[in-house]
Amino acid sequence: MSPMTSISTFDYAIIGGGTAGLTIAARLTENPAVTVAVLEAGLDRSDDVTVLAPGLATVMYGNPEYDWIYETVPQISANGQVIGMPRGKQLGGSSAINLLFWTHSSRKDIDNWGRLGNKDWSWDAILPYFERSEKYIAPSAGTARDLNTSYINSSLHGRSGAIGNGFPETHGEFDVAWPQTYANLDLGVDGDPRDGVALGGYTNLINVDPIGSKRSYAATAYYLPAKERPNLRVITNAMVSKILFSKEHAPTATGVEYSINGTNYTLMAKREVILSAGSIGSPQILELSGIGAKNILEPLGIKSVIDNPGVGENLQDHIYIPIGYEAMDGIFTFDSFRDPAVAGAAFERYISNGTGPLATGATSSALLSYAQILSSGEKRSIPKCMSRGLHGLNPGLREQYALILEDLLDPNECVAQELDVPSGMSPLLANDTTKLFVTSSPGNYFSLLGVLEHPFSRGSIHVSSPNVNIYPTIDPRYLSHEADVEILSKIALHLQTVATTAPLSQKLKGGGTVYQPGYYHLNETNVEDFVRKYVQSEFHPIGTCAMLPKAKGGVVDEKLSVYGVKGLRVVDASIFPILPRANLQTLVYAVAERAAEWILEDLEGR
Numbered sequence: 001m002s003p004m005t006s007i008s009t010f011d012y013a014i015i016g017g018g019t020a021g022l023t024i025a026a027r028l029t030e031n032p033a034v035t036v037a038v039l040e041a042g043l044d045r046s047d048d049v050t051v052l053a054p055g056l057a058t059v060m061y062g063n064p065e066y067d068w069i070y071e072t073v074p075q076i077s078a079n080g081q082v083i084g085m086p087r088g089k090q091l092g093g094s095s096a097i098n099l100l101f102w103t104h105s106s107r108k109d110i111d112n113w114g115r116l117g118n119k120d121w122s123w124d125a126i127l128p129y130f131e132r133s134e135k136y137i138a139p140s141a142g143t144a145r146d147l148n149t150s151y152i153n154s155s156l157h158g159r160s161g162a163i164g165n166g167f168p169e170t171h172g173e174f175d176v177a178w179p180q181t182y183a184n185l186d187l188g189v190d191g192d193p194r195d196g197v198a199l200g201g202y203t204n205l206i207n208v209d210p211i212g213s214k215r216s217y218a219a220t221a222y223y224l225p226a227k228e229r230p231n232l233r234v235i236t237n238a239m240v241s242k243i244l245f246s247k248e249h250a251p252t253a254t255g256v257e258y259s260i261n262g263t264n265y266t267l268m269a270k271r272e273v274i275l276s277a278g279s280i281g282s283p284q285i286l287e288l289s290g291i292g293a294k295n296i297l298e299p300l301g302i303k304s305v306i307d308n309p310g311v312g313e314n315l316q317d318h319i320y321i322p323i324g325y326e327a328m329d330g331i332f333t334f335d336s337f338r339d340p341a342v343a344g345a346a347f348e349r350y351i352s353n354g355t356g357p358l359a360t361g362a363t364s365s366a367l368l369s370y371a372q373i374l375s376s377g378e379k380r381s382i383p384k385c386m387s388r389g390l391h392g393l394n395p396g397l398r399e400q401y402a403l404i405l406e407d408l409l410d411p412n413e414c415v416a417q418e419l420d421v422p423s424g425m426s427p428l429l430a431n432d433t434t435k436l437f438v439t440s441s442p443g444n445y446f447s448l449l450g451v452l453e454h455p456f457s458r459g460s461i462h463v464s465s466p467n468v469n470i471y472p473t474i475d476p477r478y479l480s481h482e483a484d485v486e487i488l489s490k491i492a493l494h495l496q497t498v499a500t501t502a503p504l505s506q507k508l509k510g511g512g513t514v515y516q517p518g519y520y521h522l523n524e525t526n527v528e529d530f531v532r533k534y535v536q537s538e539f540h541p542i543g544t545c546a547m548l549p550k551a552k553g554g555v556v557d558e559k560l561s562v563y564g565v566k567g568l569r570v571v572d573a574s575i576f577p578i579l580p581r582a583n584l585q586t587l588v589y590a591v592a593e594r595a596a597e598w599i600l601e602d603l604e605g606r
């Protein structure tokens with residue numbers, strides 16, 4: 001907890017000290033006249049090596065000290081699997097446990113947010129906020145050569161923003177092989193994807209500060225520099241259960257109820273409550289506070305404040321298929337850490353000088369259009385099941401599907417992201433994230449992952465109890481739309497082409513044809529069955545408090561204010577109306593930066 005102050009009522013109360021919450025807190029308190037309280041359920045772990053060492057990220061999954069350890073209900077269209085859903089429970093939220101990919105959405109992705117009815121949302125409008133959150137650090141000449149970083153257009157990258165990012169000075173044989181493999185497939189990156197347009201295979205930036213090779217994230221980059229400000233109070237171990245409303249006229253958010261170790265407290269907010277509890281926590285807290293579908297809340301004894309059936313709906317997530325290959329003898333993968341001596345030596349090396357395998361995360365990425373992943377001679381077309389058209393859908397969903405279909409037909413728009421995990425994986429144990437990124441099979445493995453960027457399936461998150469400690473029901477309905485199965489199958493088949501292409505194939509046994517036990521060769525006949533059995537979450541849930549017109553299922557307006565109440569905004573990944581390409585954190589930071597500016601403008605009456 002940061003130093004106590006005598007203030008008991010604040011101008012702003014922020015629920016959730018995660019990626020978005022800490023960004024807003026830091027920006028608002030730059031104005032010394034503004035008082036801000038942040039209420040975070042987890043603890044401050046910003047000096048914990050498990051958080052800071054890039055190579056230890058997956059160690060946090062399934063550990064309640066760091067992770068909420070949510071899980072989905074059985075996924076009917078995905079072989080009945082329960083999928084584990086880690087979310088960061090600590091200052092920094094999911095930015096403290098994520099896999100450090102620093103990627104950007106496409107220009108069209110954000111323009112689409114505008115086309116869905118959100119005034120003033122476009123790529124051009126969000127650009128300054130990407131820049132504000134980014135501190136790009138150029139690599140050494142050796143790293144630039146090894147990882148082929150010549151695609152970087154440094155004029156596009158922010159140099160003095162909050163989050164340090166660059167290329168790891170420690171890299172392995174797979175990292176070096178990756179860009180050349182895509183170039184050999186004629187899929188080499190055709191620019192810097194930071195421009196929102198470029199596609200192809202490349203070495204990705206990761207948000208690691210080169211000084212000591214430490215994770216740069218919301219707690220270290222936004223919170224720590226602001227920590228001593230007298231106008232900021234961050235309360236950790238504080239579980240928020242409810243937003244309070246005044247009874248006058250239209251309901252106005254006036255404060256929050258929270259508890260610490262079972263003792264209840266109330267905190268008042270004179271100007272606004274800002275809900276930044278993430279895509280699972282934010283709809284849960286809205287519903288617990290009476291904002292949501294009346295027919296869900298009243299049977300649970302929750303008094304309705306605003307009847308809005310959009311809350312908790314429109315859940316979308318990036319899903320992927322992994323395929324495990326056996327690495328050539330002598331090549332390091334994280335499977336080598338099964339030997340405690342190897343793991344111990346790596347830890348010592350990281351602690352003593354910030355180098356070695358724990359100093360880096362995976363860095364390989366490819367952003368590919370539908371045309372680029374189809375097998376040669378195959379023509380791009382809309383999925384078979386979409387040929388009936390979009391009749392009978394509600395207007396909001398019809399518009400979203402029309403945009404996704406456009407992306408499929410556009411040779412310049414990303415449909416798949418391909419990446420790697422330098423170890424074996426156990427996708428059939430996806431309900432237990434302590435087991436997902438390891439394998440019990442002896443040997444060293446390399447996993448290729450193919451992600452579906454714009455899924456059609458839509459799910460929901462709803463409370464099942466008025467008690468905040470009972471987790472909401474999370475049902476993403478993975479693969480419930482047939483089109484997702486069809487497209488993900490094509491992506492899975494493309495991964496096999498990548499694995500058998502040099503120089504990557506030279507690093508894999510049998511030239512990329514020897515599989516980790518449990519995986520097997522895929523073909524047109526067996527791939528759909530494989531996709532339903534092996535599908536995974538990239539842990540990118542969005543959309544559950546969607547920024548959309550209310551008639552289209554919206555929960556917040558284009559300035560992120562909750563419909564029907566005053567003094568309440570939602571600012572986090574839950575407001576994304578439709579999934580962008582690639583990983584989400586750069587967009588969460590940018591949205592939070594933009595929201596902070598609006599909040600300050602409102603204060604100044606501009």
Ligand SMILES: Cc1cc2nc3c(=O)[nH]c(=O)nc-3n(C[C@H](O)[C@H](O)[C@H](O)COP(=O)(O)OP(=O)(O)OC[C@H]3O[C@@H](n4cnc5c(N)ncnc54)[C@H](O)[C@@H]3O)c2cc1C
Nearest residue numbers: 016018019020041093094099100101240278281573583585
């Ligand atoms: C395992 C994993 C890997 C990922 N990898 C990448 C990646 O490599 N690159 C990338 O760009 N993106 C990645 N992402 C996605 C990205 O990190 C998230 O989308 C982003 O951090 C979400 O930010 P947020 O502000 O919406 O939520 P969060 O950062 O999760 O913040 C929500 C905060 O609210 C708190 N909270 C919730 N409920 C309550 C309550 N009742 N009371 C008080 N506090 C509460 C939480 O503890 C948390 O701190 C990954 C995510 C995960 C989980």
